[in-house]
Amino acid sequence: MAIEIVKETIEIAEWETDADGNAYFQKRINLPQGKLHLLKQTDIFEDAYISLSSFAKEKYEIVISPYPAIPTNMVFSTAGPLSNRYSSAGNDSVLFKSIARVVDDQESVVTQFPSLQIAADQKTAFYTDHIYLNVHWMGVADTTYQNLALSFMLVLESKNVSSLTHGIGVLAESHNAMCALLMENGHMVSIQTLRGNVFPMWRYGGIRPEHTLTPTAANAYFLPINTRDAEAMTTTPGIRQAVADARTMSAFDEAFGDKRPDWLKNHLNPGIVAGPVRDQWPPIKHADNGNVRML
Numbered sequence: 192m193a194i195e196i197v198k199e200t201i202e203i204a205e206w207e208t209d210a211d212g213n214a215y216f217q218k219r220i221n222l223p224q225g226k227l228h229l230l231k232q233t234d235i236f237e238d239a240y241i242s243l244s245s246f247a248k249e250k251y252e253i254v255i256s257p258y259p260a261i262p263t264n265m266v267f268s269t270a271g272p273l274s275n276r277y278s279s280a281g282n283d284s285v286l287f288k289s290i291a292r293v294v295d296d297q298e299s300v301v302t303q304f305p306s307l308q309i310a311a312d313q314k315t316a317f318y319t320d321h322i323y324l325n326v327h328w329m330g331v332a333d334t335t336y337q338n339l340a341l342s343f344m345l346v347l348e349s350k351n352v353s354s355l356t357h358g359i360g361v362l363a364e365s366h367n368a369m370c371a372l373l374m375e376n377g378h379m380v381s382i383q384t385l386r387g388n389v390f391p392m393w394r395y396g397g398i399r400p401e402h403t404l405t406p407t408a409a410n411a412y413f414l415p416i417n418t419r420d421a422e423a424m425t426t427t428p429g430i431r432q433a434v435a436d437a438r439t440m441s442a443f444d445e446a447f448g449d450k451r452p453d454w455l456k457n458h459l460n461p462g463i464v465a466g467p468v469r470d471q472w473p474p475i476k477h478a479d480n481g482n483v484r485m486l
Contacts, residue, residue, distance in 0.1 A: 194346065194347070196344065197346075201341045202238075202340045203339040203340075205337045206335070208333060210333060212329055214327075216326040216328070219323055221320065222347065222349070223349050225320070226352060228319075230322075230347060231312065231313060232345070232346035233286075233346075234310070237340070241339055248292075249292075250291065252276060252327045253290075254278075254288050255285075255343075255345070256323050257323070258364065265374065268329075274327075276327065277325065279374060283367040284367040287313075288304050290302050318360030319360075319361055322345070322347075326339075326341065
């Protein structure tokens with residue numbers, strides 16, 4: 192296990208944005224091969240003030256990642272020039288992300304993920320043999336800027352792993368880096384939907400999957416019956432219909448169906464669980480010594 196401190200800088204004397212107001216910078220840092228790397232601490236420092244335009248709403252984002260950060264199809268902000276931002280900080284391909292908004296007095300307002308407290312003792316692991324520093328500048332289209340100077344300090348710990356583990360890890364990370372052009376993973380719900388999927392269901396309605404038994408089969412199991420009578424059984428179509436009925440939402444003022452206690456499913460005899468079936472075998476009787484008596 193080896194602790195390695197990596198200090199690196201990105202310094203650009205002058206650069207020009209493209210037609211959309213974007214400029215991208217990258218730097219690759221090679222690491223020991225065939226190991227598991229833990230990014231334990233991360234720090235970024237702005238060494239100089241950047242020359243600004245009259246627009247004075249420039250922004251930039253910094254991403255530290257195992258593979259080069261690729262601009263996505265998602266915009267950073269709808270105010271001002273639309274910019275294709277990097278992947279979200281919660282994406283598996285991102286080890287660290289920071290966003291800075293340059294204000295009029297040239298100082299930057301910075302937010303980062305993980306936060307300052309967690310970044311001082313983080314435990315982010317990756318397998319690739321390199322790490323990338325990525326900077327995305329967002330400003331006015333076709334404009335020249337000057338004096339970008341950023342310093343980075345990374346504290347890394349490397350551990351030996353098997354070649355199989357390392358190979359699978361590298362493959363997974365390369366796939367993660369290529370699968371984030373567009374993310375829409377939220378799901379809108381209504382109050383009615385929320386009420387129908389949480390307790391108390393007796394008030395809002397819902398599904399009771401344990402109520403899937405017919406009274407005939409359940410009562411035959413629980414009620415005292417003549418030991419010489421065949422136990423009433425259900426059929427496969429009957430069970431399937433009961434299950435389908437149980438998966439149907441019911442309103443709060445409607446019955447759920449065949450009422451049975453919630454714990455009934457823990458005490459079912461094999462005939463009800465397995466489905467169709469044959470009549471119950473004739474009961475057996477035992478002699479005083481335990482031998483089975485012939486009927």
